[in-house]
Amino acid sequence: MNKCKIWSENEKLDREQYRAIQLKRLKETVTRVYENVPYYRQKLKDHGVEPGDIKSLEDIKKIPFTVKDDFRENYPFGLFAVPHKQIVRFHASSGTTGKPTVVAYTKKDMETWKELIARIVTMVGVTDEDIAQISFGYGLFTGAFGLHQGLEHIGASVIPMSSGNTKRQIMIMKDFGSTTLISTPSYALHMAEVAKEMGIDPKKELKLKYGLFGGEGSTEAMRCELEEAWGILATENYGMSELMGPGISGECQALKGMHISEDHFIAEIIDPDTGEVLGEGEAGELVITTITKEALPVLRYRTGDITSLNYDKCECGRTTVRMDKIQGRSDDMLILGGVNVFPSQIEEVLLNSEGIGPHYQIKVYKQGYLDKIEVDVELADADVLESFQRLESLNQNIRDRLRNILGIDAIVNLVEPRTLARFEGKAKRVIDMRGEK
C-alpha cells in the first residue's frame, strides 16, 4: 500500500492552494455562464448575483442551486455555454420525466475527463501493465466511455466488453487475463456467481486484481463480498453525467473515502431541506460546482446523494477532500443495475399506456445480486379480454415502453381494479426491499 503513484501534482496541494485555484476558477466559471448561458444569467439576476459578487470562496453561497429540472427545462441544449462547433461528444442520462438529461463535451473537456479518470484508476493501483475489462454498457451512458478514455490515457489495455452476456464476459476475462474489472458492484457479484457456476474459481484461474465499481452505491458489506468472491481489491468511484460522468471522485488503496478532484470541482454539503451549508463531517446532500468545464458548466448542482466530507490528509499522500460512501438519496430516485430511474418517469410511461388505470405500485428487490423491479397496474379495459393474446400484448406494450424509454426491464403485473392502495396524502408507491436481508 502507498506504493502506487499519484497521477497528478494537483492531488497533493495544500488547502490554501486549492482554495486559491477554486476561487479563481469559480470566478471564471460564473462569468462564463453569465455571459454565455441566458438561463443562468436570468437565474443569477433573479437572485441578485453578478459575477463581480464572487470575491471569496464563501461567496459561492450566494449562487442559486442547479437542479435536475433545470436540465429538463433547457432540454436539449439550453445550458450549453459554447457554440455547437466546439462540441465533440454528447452523452445523456435519464431525466425526471420522459426526456433524457443531455450533456456535452468540448475537446478540452474530453482532455479533462481523461485526466480525472487517470487519477482515479491510478489511485487504485492500475498501471499501463493492466488489462481492463469494461463491463458497463457503452452508449449514451457516461460510465463506459469515461473509464475507457482514461484507462487508455494511462496506457492500460482496454477491453470494451460492455454489459450483459455474462458467460462470455467470464470467458474473455479468463482468456485475455483481465486484471481490472469496471462494472457496477451488483453486476460484479452476479458475474462471480456465474463464474462459479461455470466451474471457474476466480481466485485461482483468473488474473483479476482490481475492481473499480460505480454507477450505483455500495456498502462495506458489498465490498467484503466482492473481495471474497473475486480475491481483488474492490474500490468504489463516483460520478454523475450532469457534472462530467465518472471521475469526480474515487477511492485510493486506503479505502477511506473517495478523493474529489478539487482543482476541477467544488464540493459542498447542504441540508437537503433548508439548503443551508453544513460543516465538515456532517451528513447532507452533496452539491458540486464544476470549475473547469467548457461545454456545460454547472453551478452548485444538487446531486441528491447523501454523504459527508473529510478534509484530512489521506494516508496515501493525497490532500484532496474525501467524500464518504453514499448513504442514500435526498429524493426518490431509484438506481436499478446502474440505471437511474425516477418513479415520476415510470408514472409518465404508465399514464400514457392504454388499457390500464392511473394507480400503480412499484416493488424493487434483489434476485441473487441483480436488481429487479415489478410494477403493478390495474387493468381497466375489458375489451382486451376478447383474447388472451390481447391481454398479453397490453402487458408487453407496457414492458416495451418501460424498456425503450427508461432502459429498465420491469415485470408488469396486471391486477384487478380497486385492488392497489389509494393515497390521500403523499403517495408511497415505491417499496424498495433491497436493503432487507
Add this chain to the structure above:
Amino acid sequence: MYIKQISIFLPNKKGHLEKVTKLFLKHDIDIRAIVAFDTTEYGILRTIVDDPDKALKVLNEEGFVAKISKVIVVEPEDRTGSLHELFEILAKNDFNVEYTYSFVMEQDLMPYFVLKINEQEKATKVLCENGIKVINKKEILSN
C-alpha cells in the same frame, strides 16, 4: 345465433374463482359452462350463464373487469369423427379458432362446443351450410 359469453379478468390467486361463483350464487345466476386455462400471473375466466347481462352488471359492481363477447355454440353428432369434420370444415374455409371448450347441458346428450372464431358471422354460415348444428340462445339460456 350467437351466445353471450362472459370473460372475466382473474389474477392467479387463491380464492379468486370462488369470488366469482359466490357472487353468482348470491344473485341467483346459473352457470352453464366455465373454463379457465393455466397461465402464470393472471388469466381470463370464460363462462356461460343463464342471464349474462345481469351477470355482467353484478361483476362490474363488484369491481371485476368483465366483458360480454359473442361465441358460437355447436352440437356435433354423436359419432366418431364428427369433431374432426367440424374442425376440418373450419380449416378448409381458412378460419382461425381462437379458443374452444365444451360443456354438457343434459346427461346422455353430446356436449356442446363453444367456438371463438376470427370471423364469427362467416363461420356460422359455413357451419350451417355444412350441416353442423349451431345452437341458438333459447336452447342454452332457458331450461
